[in-house]
Amino acid sequence: MERILLIVLLFFQSCLGFTQSFKGSWRGSIEVQGTQLPLVFHLTEDDGGAWQGKLVSPAQSSAHLPLSKVEVFGDSLRLAAASLGLSYTGRRVDDSTINGVFAQGPLRAPLTLRRFVEKVRLRPQTPEPPYGYDTLDVEFTNSFDGTTLAGTVTTPRGKGRFPAVILVTGSGPQDRDETIEGHRPFKVIADYLTKRGIVVLRYDERGVGQSTGNYTKSTIGDFSKDAIAAIDFLRGQSKVNPKKIGIVGHSEGALIAKLIAGQQSAELNFIALLAGPAIPIDSLMVLQAYEIGRLGGMNERQLQQAKVINRKNFAIVKSELGDEHAYRQLLANMSSIIPEPTQAQKNEFRMMVMPSYRYFMRINPVPFISKIKIPVFAAFGTKDIQVPFAANMESLTDNLPPNRQNRLQVYEGLNHLFQNARTGAISEYAELEETFDTDVMRDLADWILRLK
Structure with missing residues (x-):
């Protein structure tokens, strides 16, 4: 009897341990x-x-x-x-x-x-309470489709009305702090700007955090309407100067700022672009793939071969071909290097013809940039491999209408997250303790406060 009981106990413990192991x-x-x-x-x-x-x-x-x-x-x-x-x-x-x-x-x-056991990394710039300014968690609604966005408003203490900005995140499902690898760049930026006398609204993207909606079925058009709803909400705040409201966008968020400003689809007074795409998205993706491949050790012959294939792939994705026809064209274009694709590879090609991806790849910001009538602040990092600075800075300089209040600047040694980087590789984001370069934040705050 004791032996049977022992076996039962061992079996129970092994099952319990098996489940607990997850x-x-x-x-x-x-x-x-x-x-x-x-x-x-x-x-x-x-x-x-x-x-x-x-x-x-x-x-x-x-x-x-x-x-x-x-x-x-x-x-x-x-x-x-x-x-x-x-x-x-x-x-x-x-x-x-x-x-x-x-x-x-x-x-x-x-x-x-x-x-794995997650390594605790130092993030010394992340602000901790007490903040020295007022914070308020809020909700507002995108009236176009009823999506509810949840966010945080930080407001300087004191009397009067202040300049105000919304922060618009980059690509991928992002929370209000644009949290990545333990860094919380939007919380750092909001803290800095608010201490300088600027109201800041940052919010969870649709389908993320406390915001409603479906992220994967949404396009940049939907995200742009969310940003417009945020602007309208900010305009109704009692301590906001309604004549000094702008967008600070990072990466895809900067692209959204350009689209809104170029179409005059919201009442905006200025925009600030942090690593913002200024060339057609398919061209940007070719450059991005080249830089990532270069840092990954590909030789020039391999890089050029990949560039040719990528250009044709993106041309197929941008085309008006039906999804199934486009998928077959992608398979044919890749056949020289992947003659017998695995099911997983076929699934990747299917992802490329999804409506949201095709929508994104068809965007060309240049016509919108050429119609921007409000002041623009733009910052690029020389070690940014996701939005390489040279081509994007050149396009912005060539196509943005003249304005004495514009400030376009390249910062030496900064990566896509505006960290001082060694190579700019995406893998460095987690390794670096710095969250966001102070010089860029200072220049941004100075520019906003000097706007007339």
């Missing part, structure tokens, strides 16, 4: 268009046995996106984030490894997750 942080990568995209899952279980989890895509953002489903049964688990249309099904190989399949839209890719 608790913690798991990291892996999927390959998307030749680039490794890291993913991190944080899984927890409460005292009642209910599981919860969060997803982080570090190369895009460090926003902790809540999982809508975490199911654990024996040595297997199922994860899902409904707002992003993604799922993961995996099975535990041992205490530190899970093998499974990641899915999002038409993409299906093998994903092996490995347990």
Whole structure:
């Protein structure tokens, strides 16, 4: 009897240990268009046995996106984030490894997750309370489609009305702080500007954090309307000077600022562009792929070959071909280097003909830049490999109408996040303790405060 009881107890403990082993942080990568995209899952279980989890895509953002489903049964688990249309099904190989399949839209890719302990990194610029200014969590509505955006307004103390800005994040699902690799650049910028006497509104993108909506089914057109709603909300704040309201956009957020300003689709007084694309998006993506490949060790012959293939791929994506026809053309264009694509590679090509991706690839900011009538501040970093400075600065200089209040500047040694960088590689973002260069923030604040 004791032997039977012992066996039962050992079996129970092994099962319990098996289930408990899913608790913690798991990291892996999927390959998307030749680039490794890291993913991190944080899984927890409460005292009642209910599981919860969060997803982080570090190369895009460090926003902790809540999982809508975490199911654990024996040595297997199922994860899902409904707002992003993604799922993961995996099975535990041992205490530190899970093998499974990641899915999002038409993409299906093998994903092996490995347990890790997240390293605590120093982020000395992240502000901590007490702040010395007023903070207020708010909600406002995009009247075009009813999406509710949640954000934070920081307001200088004192009497009078102040200049005001909204902060618009870069690509990928971003929270109000534009959190990435432990850095919170928008919180740092908001803190600096507010201390200088500027009201700042920053908000979670649709489908992220406390904002409603579906991120994966949205386009830049939708994000632009969210920004317009933010401007309208800011204009109604009692301590805001209605004649000094602008957008500070980073990367894709800067592109949105240009589109809004060029179309005069909102009552704006100025825009500030941080690493903002100023050339057609397909051309930008070719340059970006070249720079990433160069830092990755590709030789010039390989880089030029990739450039030719990428140009044709993006031309297909931009075309008016039907999705299925475009997909077949992509397969044909890639056949010289991938004669027999795997199912995962085929799924990547399917992603390239999704409506939101094709919408993005067709954007050319130049016609919008040429119609901007308000003052513009623009900053680029010489080590930015995501929006390479030379071509974008040249286009902005050539196409932006003259304005004595414009300030266009290139900052030596800064990467896409405006950190002082060694190479500019995306992998450096996490390694660097600096979140955002102080000189750029000082120049931005000085420029806003001097506007007439």
